[in-house]
Amino acid sequence: MVTIKDVAKHARVSVATVSRVLNNNGYVGAETRKKVMTAIEELNYSPNEVARSLYKRGSRLIGLLLPDITNPFFPQLARGVEDEAGRHGFRVLLGNSDEDIEKEMDYIQTFVQNNVVGMITATNHVDYDMYQSLDLPLVLLDRTSSSYPAVYADGREGGRLAAETLIKKGAQRVTLVKGPAHVKPAVDRYRGAVEVLGEADVDFSVMSTTSYAFEEALNWAEELFKKFPETDGIIASNDIVGIAIIHEALKRGKNIPEELQIIGYDDIPQSRLSYPPLTTIRQPAYEMGRRAAELLIQRIGQPQQEHRSIQMPVELIERHTTRKDDQE
Amino acid sequence: MVTIKDVAKHARVSVATVSRVLNNNGYVGAETRKKVMTAIEELNYSPNEVARSLYKRGSRLIGLLLPDITNPFFPQLARGVEDEAGRHGFRVLLGNSDEDIEKEMDYIQTFVQNNVVGMITATNHVDYDMYQSLDLPLVLLDRTSSSYPAVYADGREGGRLAAETLIKKGAQRVTLVKGPAHVKPAVDRYRGAVEVLGEADVDFSVMSTTSYAFEEALNWAEELFKKFPETDGIIASNDIVGIAIIHEALKRGKNIPEELQIIGYDDIPQSRLSYPPLTTIRQPAYEMGRRAAELLIQRIGQPQQEHRSIQMPVELIERHTTRKDDQE
DNA sequence: CTGCATTGTGTAACCGGTTACATAGAACAT
DNA sequence: ATGTTCTATGTAACCGGTTACACAATGCAG
Incomplete structure (x- = not known):
């Protein structure tokens, strides 16, 4: 490893001078600066961040x-x-x-x-x-x-927006998928949605989930349709479960969006790739x-x-x- | 910031001794060790990784x-x-x-x-x-x-496997999506597939793509169906474009897998979420x-x-x- | 010409650890 | 009793940088 000392020796100056040209502070003569620069070049020196960091x-x-x-x-x-x-x-x-x-x-x-x-x-x-x-x-x-x-x-606003959208678009029996309780943004958006749904003229049910993991998303989706087969509007806890729900809905022969509307959350890149592509609440990640x-x-x-x-x-x-x- | 010196002072020993108990090397008396341990506890000391790293x-x-x-x-x-x-x-x-x-x-x-x-x-x-x-x-x-x-x-093997599978399952007009040329594993799997397709009794065409980006995946898919509307088997360059191809195929009313078979690459978590779920070559990432x-x-x-x-x-x-x- | 400010450079202390080396007492062998 | 080994601890050098400080040369004002 080539150190500041090697550079100093090579350029016939002190380490302090080398340090000064490196950091561009203190006084350094034009001539000296050049010498140091070439030495740095020739030895292909780059300063050790650890030493600097220590001081x-x-x-x-x-x-x-x-x-x-x-x-x-x-x-x-x-x-x-x-x-x-x-x-x-x-x-x-x-x-x-x-x-x-x-x-x-x-x-x-x-x-x-x-x-x-x-x-x-x-x-x-x-x-x-x-x-x-x-x-x-x-x-x-x-x-x-x-x-x-x-x-x-704004998770609360996002939740509201999702719920308002679904209502405006005519969903009558909404299912709200609630994300893991220990994840703050998940509960925010849940609350936002509940606020709106509670005030509106629609039936709604809540399904709790405890994780966002891929492996479980399909299980949540399956469970959802077992518990609420009649639902015609789903607010997913995020896009992953949203996509899983599309999967499950299609598997069960539901027409999207005629029979069943789905709205996700996050707008992850793959949500435009699903078919039909997922309507969602975008967070500009x-x-x-x-x-x-x-x-x-x-x-x-x-x-x-x-x-x-x-x-x-x-x-x-x-x-x-x-x-x-x-x-x- | 509490340093090893503070600990030493607090325990009335030298820094060397503290260091020795920290690293569990050299001789340290039982009594002394205890004193140092309590000092560490009391001061809530944790050693500076940067200093250690420097030496x-x-x-x-x-x-x-x-x-x-x-x-x-x-x-x-x-x-x-x-x-x-x-x-x-x-x-x-x-x-x-x-x-x-x-x-x-x-x-x-x-x-x-x-x-x-x-x-x-x-x-x-x-x-x-x-x-x-x-x-x-x-x-x-x-x-x-x-x-x-x-x-x-083994990318070559993966490419072969994808091609063999499609052939075995009766695809007649295969389209092979070639990933970006500057990405090594992409060309490996491409070559593997070509090897097999070249030997088999099927027609095949190659479509080149230059990126794996989400934003472009749907464009590649669209382009593919424009260029090769008659294809009945697609080997995608990875799961993302595989999923995009499913999307585009469904949009065009193709029956999967009866009319058109698709095989992806990677087995990313979301490939089981698509509908129909994507057949793919898994790499154990x-x-x-x-x-x-x-x-x-x-x-x-x-x-x-x-x-x-x-x-x-x-x-x-x-x-x-x-x-x-x-x-x- | 003298005094002070500005410029240029080097020496050494410092950052917070680790460890080689020195020192000393205890244990053990002869 | 004496030498040797083992155990226990401290002092100081070192890692590779940065910078306070000292010092010298130069420029400029009065």
Whole structure:
């Protein structure tokens, strides 16, 4: 490994001078600068980030904690933060918590041990000691809290929008699929939907599910049709179960959207690929990730700043699992 | 931040002693050990990984370079390596190359700057200087090379298997979708399929595509049916375009699998969710990631070892876009 | 010509760990 | 009793950077 000392020796200057040209601070003579530059070139030197980080007490790393990148909603968030972070010279240390506190704490410890300069986390547990005692810039992503800045989409509004849409399009017996109770955004959108359904002139039932896992999505769908065979409008807890429901409905010979309307949540990329393509409530995932990184980097610059949260708009993406306007 | 010095002071011993109890090496008296342990507890101390890494010239980080975690095949690889790495106390620094050499080189630099102890990479460019001059344990994932150990699935065999299956099930006019030319595994499976199709008594045509992106998948599908409306068997370049093809076929009123059979590649989780569920060639992605991490960690232990590659089996997953055996 | 500010460069302390080496007491062998 | 080995602990060098500080040369004002 070629170190700053090698460069210094090669250029016949001190390490301090090399460091100064690297960081472009302090005084360096034009002549000297050139010598150093060539030495760096010739030795193909690149500074050790670890050493720098030790002295500076801060790396160029950002910790990113997500529930599970295997769920197609999250890779988009991740790319958003990664791309924006990269644009500012930061890199991402990624952790999947699987919504498990143990893992979450482990990762946070790792982040701290590696001197990350900030953290972005999609957690339901900001109120734990672990976070409280952290004195790092921190931004919540896809989650909210009164104590930290956050970037999130309005789940309640999303839930309302889904329910309103279904009602407006003439669904009479709505089934609302409720996501896992320990996942905050899932309950937000559930509540939003219930608010609207409760006020409207429709029958509705709720089916609870306990996970978003692919493997179980088809089971939820099957269970749903067993319990509520007469339903003519389904609000899925997310696009995955939405797509699973399309599958199951088609299997049972239901006509979509004439007999049965379905509306998903998230607008993951594959929801336009289903047939019929899934109507859904879009969360701008990539953009959310990007904004979170932006916010974090801003706070790394001025940590004192009072915190600002960003609520992103949700949006109805009308595809073909809902009817063309069926005004009452 | 609480450092080893604070602990030492608090326990009235030297930093060396604290370090010795932390690492469980050297001699430490029972009494002293206890004192140190309590001090650690009381101060809630956890050692700074950066400092350790500097001295040891090696962190507990592994660099993982993937094309794009937004493509659902890769998150599974990523989880495989992450989980296995975690089991051995390693963490993952993730980079998305987008199959772009610039980005790839940037990430590699970041990895070495951060003293990663090893790298796992899905690259088509192992032969570049960047890699040659690297003296880190390195394993290829989902790619091959004669110079490095690799974990990959047999693409040629997968292509053959897909073609054989379609032929055996009675397809007469096969369309083979060829993936991007610069992605190695894509051309392997293409070649495998061509081998079999060339020998068989069927007509076949090839349609070239230049990306795996979601946004374009439907366009490829549309183009395919325009160019080859009479096809009765399609080998998709991966499951995403497979699913897009199902969509387009259904839209055009084709009966699947009676009129048209489709076979995908990868077995991403969502391919069982399509309707009809997609028959596909499975690559054991999670397991591949896991094995790659395993292999890498092994090599970190004994770097001299001559390198072993692991070829994982591909497997036909018969779902409902192919017919129940239609023996000739 | 003198004094002060500006420019250029080097020396060494520092970041927070690990470990080689020194030192000393205890245990054991002869 | 003495030498040797084992156990226990501390001191200080080291990892590869950054930067405070010291010092010298130069420029410029008065």
